[in-house]
Amino acid sequence: MSSKSYSTGLKAKDQQSPVRELQPLPKANAEAIDFLNSLTEEELQMLFFSETLAIVSDSGEPQGELTIEVQTGKYKDELGIMSHCLIVHAFSRGFLDKTLSGNSLLGYVSRKLELMEQHSQEFIKFFVLPMERKTSLLKKDEQLVVTRSVREGEEMKTSTSVFSWHSTAGFLSEAANLVLLRVMAWRRTVPSDARFLAFDIEGKLGYCTYQALGFQTIQVGHQEAEVFIVEQAVQSDEGIPSSWQFYLLSDGHLAKRIQVGSSGCCIITKMPVLREKDETEPPPTFEKKPLLWEEDMELYSRFLERKEEYRLSHTRYLRQHPEAQALVSDFLLFLLLRQPQDVVTFAAEYFGSFAAHRSPSPALRSSHRPSPFRSLDPEENGGDDDDDDDDDDYTYDYEFGAD
Template identity: 45%
Template structure:
């Protein structure tokens, strides 16, 4: 089972019980679409009664299983290296797109999409939500936390899928967890896939539980092999960015996992604009198609429509009778642009002509006069001191007034040492430079 769809109401329960329906490389494929996928992943397929289980199949309860078929419950098989065959390559246009993503763009993606899953007859089958939030992840900044959930019930059988992931600004996957389930009474089916980035590369673990039987598989990929890889969570963000930019660049080829956990080319195609009815309003939407080109299963495509702000309005897998649609327009935040700062021409200031500044000057002058007058009244010795100095200055009429004043007031200093009363004519003054005495 995959993220966005649910099994058709008329599908027989034995079809629902097939683990083959759990195999899907796309996060948001509904269960209804799974009935139409021709997945070759047989990891969880049930063997018929009396028939021995194949090497890569799960046997039903009570049937013997080959030694190398199942790992003990809760224990993963040894890591396997990916196929030595030539791996698909990423196009330079795809790398350039990932490196062009800015922090400002990511800040516009922090919102939640909520859609309803309906069958081709118009019956509501479940709900689908995508939530994107900013997060700090270890030493990485500008990271995203992506959570997607799709849950419903078919013929009273609960089923659903969920994804949690942490991504960098360039949509590089740091951690990715994918959980899918169908709760059958006799033999519930569960598929769990986890991926985590390390210093040397990625470790991918896949576990399928059918009743009491558990089979696990672990793969490792180098960082070079995963360059340009787009996980299901990264795909959701990438689609929002394409919708906001209103353009799908040509020749973009990324890497994604197919149903066999093999790296496969993933491409995007612009489907153009069209009018779509959302609630009671007609809105212009942009269509984008994503295709995973799997060598085992062939190409699988998903078509999505977006509003200009990046909100998802519909999603469907090509060939599936189940569609996810937006029934109510989301609340759009109005971005208010700040008015430009006014620029005023600098004019010369003439405070005497400005009445306000002139009266401030008058008031300040009067305040200072009053303050100085009060100080002189509280220190009458200052007037006597200044009078003696002026009288002595006018009597001597020195050429260097500053040095004369320094020598005069130095006699009042408590730090000055006593000197001999017999002064010489050429005695050096501490306030004169030595060259002045020569």
């Protein structure tokens, strides 16, 4: 997806104009820029499809075919960085006043329809002086580089224009225009008073505007369909103004295209299957119900199995460590004999004596020695600071001699 260079094959008679320096651009207005920034990912996902229209003369005779396709893809820029993009491909081939003609378009645009790269080619096989025109648009080094070559017979003229990229806000390439028309069809509206930037048919930079012409019912085969009519106008200070009318179905399919002042038009011959927006349903809500696992046979069975596993594990551990059972039994016996008011503190003092990091103390010591597990404030110990506490401490120290 890197940029493609076209070989000009210049001959002696070919002419090549010098590269034009950075030029000031007309300014797109805020309404146009805001409309481009309003595009959403959800909208773009509905625009990826291909469509084919027949080119017919004023009398209704078939003259050719037009195909337009928009798809998602990836684009590699000049630095080799990959990014997501929209790929637009359009191709037509037919007869213009019995003369073979055609054009092709391949463009890469961002999710906000900013130009990445675009190549277009147009030809008319005149018998005496065949004409071919090629245009290349490329974003390069924060610049918009436009290369345009026109061949008439054996003579070719090539010109290159360079514009600063920061001044191209609101610029619409041909590829971006095809995507934007589908967005307008979905929204059933055009950007009010918006003025975009665009090149006219002569390659001059000017303004592009859109106008809604209302709704109309047309016949497509044996079916009737309502279309939204949008008129696009492109004009510049130097070039020739031009305008087109697009008849758009509700999902963005193009039902008819007319270039004002030109003979013939493009028209759909078969009604497509119209796409509709997916309606997002709210997530289902489930009421919270109590888990009655005792009534569930599977859960209750797993509970019994797990309970038996724990029982066997605990029994095996106590069998391997009989000192644990002796220690707990001794503590319970001492607890029942003393029956203290503060069981937690009593247990801390009892089991604290087995701490390995505490230094040993004499077997007989003062019953008034403060305990590290008790507060010095009698009020914090329930206001009980009588002789019973001293007796309890003495008995504990005497009988166990523990630190």
